[in-house]
Amino acid sequence: MKFGNGSNGNDQPTPEKTLDGRFNGMEAIASAREALLSRRRFSLRLQINLGFFLIFVFVLCVAAALIITMYQVEERLQFLEIANDYAMEIQQARRFEKNFFLYGTNLTDALENVYAAREIFARNSDGLIKILGKQVHDTMFNEMERYKDLLERLGEMDQTGLKGPKYERRKKEIEIELRKHGHKMISSAHDLISSERAYVSKAILRSRNIHIYSLIFLVLFLASYSYFLNNRILGHINRFTKYAQRIASGDFTPIAPTGTYRDEFTDLALAINQMIQELEHRGAVLVQSHKMRAVGTLTAGVAHELNNPLNNITITAHMLLEDYDGLPDDERKDMIRDVIDEAARSKKIISNLLDFARESSSTLEPLELDRLLEKTIRLASNQIKLSGIKIDFQATENLPRIHGDPQQLEQVFLNL
Numbered sequence: 001m002k003f004g005n006g007s008n009g010n011d012q013p014t015p016e017k018t019l020d021g022r023f024n025g026m027e028a029i030a031s032a033r034e035a036l037l038s039r040r041r042f043s044l045r046l047q048i049n050l051g052f053f054l055i056f057v058f059v060l061c062v063a064a065a066l067i068i069t070m071y072q073v074e075e076r077l078q079f080l081e082i083a084n085d086y087a088m089e090i091q092q093a094r095r096f097e098k099n100f101f102l103y104g105t106n107l108t109d110a111l112e113n114v115y116a117a118r119e120i121f122a123r124n125s126d127g128l129i130k131i132l133g134k135q136v137h138d139t140m141f142n143e144m145e146r147y148k149d150l151l152e153r154l155g156e157m158d159q160t161g162l163k164g165p166k167y168e169r170r171k172k173e174i175e176i177e178l179r180k181h182g183h184k185m186i187s188s189a190h191d192l193i194s195s196e197r198a199y200v201s202k203a204i205l206r207s208r209n210i211h212i213y214s215l216i217f218l219v220l221f222l223a224s225y226s227y228f229l230n231n232r233i234l235g236h237i238n239r240f241t242k243y244a245q246r247i248a249s250g251d252f253t254p255i256a257p258t259g260t261y262r263d264e265f266t267d268l269a270l271a272i273n274q275m276i277q278e279l280e281h282r283g284a285v286l287v288q289s290h291k292m293r294a295v296g297t298l299t300a301g302v303a304h305e306l307n308n309p310l311n312n313i314t315i316t317a318h319m320l321l322e323d324y325d326g327l328p329d330d331e332r333k334d335m336i337r338d339v340i341d342e343a344a345r346s347k348k349i350i351s352n353l354l355d356f357a358r359e360s361s362s363t364l365e366p367l368e369l370d371r372l373l374e375k376t377i378r379l380a381s382n383q384i385k386l387s388g389i390k391i392d393f394q395a396t397e398n399l400p401r402i403h404g405d406p407q408q409l410e411q412v413f414l415n416l
Contacts (some may be wrong), residue, residue: 029277032254036269042261051225055218062214065205073203079131080196080358082124089117089191090144092184097151099176107155132192140188147181150174158378238263243272252276297410309342316342364403370395372406376413 049067065254096110121128129137157167243255254276255269316335324332377393 009082012265018342029254029273031223032256032273033270034134035257036262036273039257039262039266041263043263043268044229045261045264047232048229049075051229052334055221058214058218058221062210065210069207069210073200073207076196076200076203079124079127080121082127083189083192083196084116086120089113089120089187090182090185090189093117093147093151094186097178100154101171104158107151111151111155114151118144118148131196132235136188138186140379143181143184145157147178147185150178150181154178170349193216206214240265240268240272247276247279252280252320306346309346309349313339313342313346316318364405366401367404367406367409369402371411372409 033378039338041179093110093113096106096113097228099108101254123146124139128140132140157174171177204229240260246253257266257269316339320327320335327335373393377391
């Protein structure tokens with residue numbers, strides 16, 4: 001029931017002023033249901049699972065990156081150890097080479113170190129090519145082969161036992177060339193070791209950065225994701241709290257969709273809309289039940305009120321039946337008019353009772369409150385008399401009209 005503000009006497013009820021116009025009953029709920037179900041489903045459970053899946057994928061990628069980095073570091077450390085062994089063999093060969101030119105000894109030892117370095121180089125040739133490239137690998141190998149050949153030639157010359165200026169000159173030439181190739185070999189080995197150490201340092205730094213940045217990203221992602229879920233869930237809870245308060249206040253407007261996707265709260269909205277429909281139905285049944293109870297209360301008074309016109313009709317009819325021929329025409333007409341008036345009076349009493357008891361849709365219309373009260377008092381007048389109650393009704397003149405449902409207002413006044 002809804003009361004409007006005062007308005008002029010020309011106002012007419014419009015569809016918007018009826019409960020059917022505002023809610024459209026089942027049509028409004030069906031429309032809301034269709035709108036709720038028409039959206040694509042993207043449940044909260046799926047959103048939560050998707051978030052954890054993204055976290056899992058991210059952690060997996062970070063772990064894979066760290067494993068790859070650690071594998072590369074381990075591989076380079078092994079290669080660095082090989083490079084150190086190779087450099088040590090070359091350096092030892094250079095020492096024995098110098099001893100030979102200074103003291104004439106250790107040439108065989110120098111060759112053994114070169115052979116050992118050559119074996120290390122050959123054994124790890126694939127790894128060296130992968131890291132150094134084929135061109136650098138071949139250059140280093142050729143330098144080592146040339147150095148080995150010179151040492152072997154020097155050994156052959158030493159074994160012949162020949163001495164003299166030619167021997168010394170040739171020995172000097174070999175010494176110069178050995179130093180040149182030996183220097184290149186040592187430089188290449190040192191460059192290789194330096195580059196590998198730099199690579200290992202960068203890999204370790206990269207691994208540390210991966211740890212730091214992944215941790216920062218993970219913290220930010222978890223904070224953002226928690227904020228997102230918190231807003232979505234608490235936002236829905238707050239919204240449905242307002243819906244519940246609205247329904248508790250008597251506003252049965254169906255819940256309409258507010259988001260882009262359907263989720264578990266959509267199912268809750270559908271259930272609440274179904275509850276609203278059931279509440280409206282049960283409310284209508286309850287109103288009609290109260291109305292019927294009020295009709296039962298009024299029945300005794302109405303029956304007594306009907307008894308008077310019916311008695312008058314009966315008495316008049318008997319008089320007409322007994323004295324019809326002896327009565328003048330004017331008197332007969334008056335008696336017939338009395339019967340008609342009493343019948344009309346009875347009809348009006350019954351009509352008022354039926355209007356009150358009839359189930360109809362609530363309609364808001366302009367009403368004059370004083371006339372509505374007078375009608376209600378007339379409807380219950382006999383019951384009031386039987387109860388020994390006296391009502392002194394005085395209405396203020398020029399009362400403003402109100403908007404309301406006349407039948408429901410009558411029931412309210414009767415309950416009062």
